Amino acid sequence: MTIRKKKIVEKKMNNNLLPVAKEGFSRIGFTILAFIIFAILDLELLEFFSFLTLIFFIFVYRNPERMIPNFEQMSVVSPVDGVVLSIEELENKEYAYKIEINSSYLNVSLLRAPLSSSVENINIKHGARLSQTSLLSRDINERVELIFQDTHENKIKVSHILKQSFDDIKLDVITKQNLVQGSRYGLMVNGITTIYLPQNFRVNVSIGQELNASQSLVGYFS
Known part of the structure; x- marks a missing residue:
């Protein structure tokens, strides 16, 4: 750059x-x-x-200012406002855990950096905006995937998938850009966010928990 x-x-x-x-x-x-x-x-x-x-x-489109809690350096916070839908263990060499967060029209739609990191990759797929209940929504709905990597080479992947929405997913970030934890990097109105986490991660959320972007702790790298 x-x-x-x-x-x-x-x-x-x-x-x-x-x-x-x-x-x-x-x-x-x-x-x-x-x-x-x-x-x-x-x-x-x-x-x-x-x-x-x-x-x-x-x-x-409200854009509230938020005080960023003083978490440890190896922490990961929620990138979105929403409710934890599921937490799964994966049989994957790269990622061991998957956390899904449901965001609705009632939630603040801004996306915030889950950790202080560099954006290593951005993958944008334009598509449909089917309801979450549709079996095809996870396959053909509009989505954005980002990979964040910190200075310790800890890496996570964040996927944003639209549900029924009147607006596209907006990104205000480019590859190799450095972000501070909690900084804004885009916007998504009504969607599902999935966080993929590596084996050396300790999950600190539970199903049904309500999360606030930049303020709710997801967990720590060990």
Whole structure:
């Protein structure tokens, strides 16, 4: 990565401090415009619906500031807000555990770095947005996979899969970029996040537990 490109990326991340995520600016702007037009034309029903839509978008794209807890250096935190759906042991040389987290429209949609690390790989697959109950959703829905690696060469994989959503998965990160634990790297509205963890990891969550991105501890590398 060139120095100039790296500075541009860092500037983009540091400017993402408004109460509403920048990914929602266009939808919120168009909704405000529609509200004004309907108000001028005295179309009360459409004005009311546009107002409700505006409140919905502001809620979905909210961008709260969060105090990052002082966890140990080898810790991993949740990259998303949501509820733990499952925890599985894998028969895999690279990853030994898989944790699935369900995020809904009620959760903050921002994605945050699970550990201080470098983004080693990004894989984006565009696809459908079927309901979670559909048998095909895990295979054909839109998804993004990222691999994070810290300075001790501990590596984890994070997969984000959309459910029924009106927006794409947004990423504000590039490969080989260094991230601080808890920093924002993208946005996903209504989806499933899967964290793949290596053998030298101690899981610290349970099924049904509610997690907050950057604030909930997933576990530690041993």
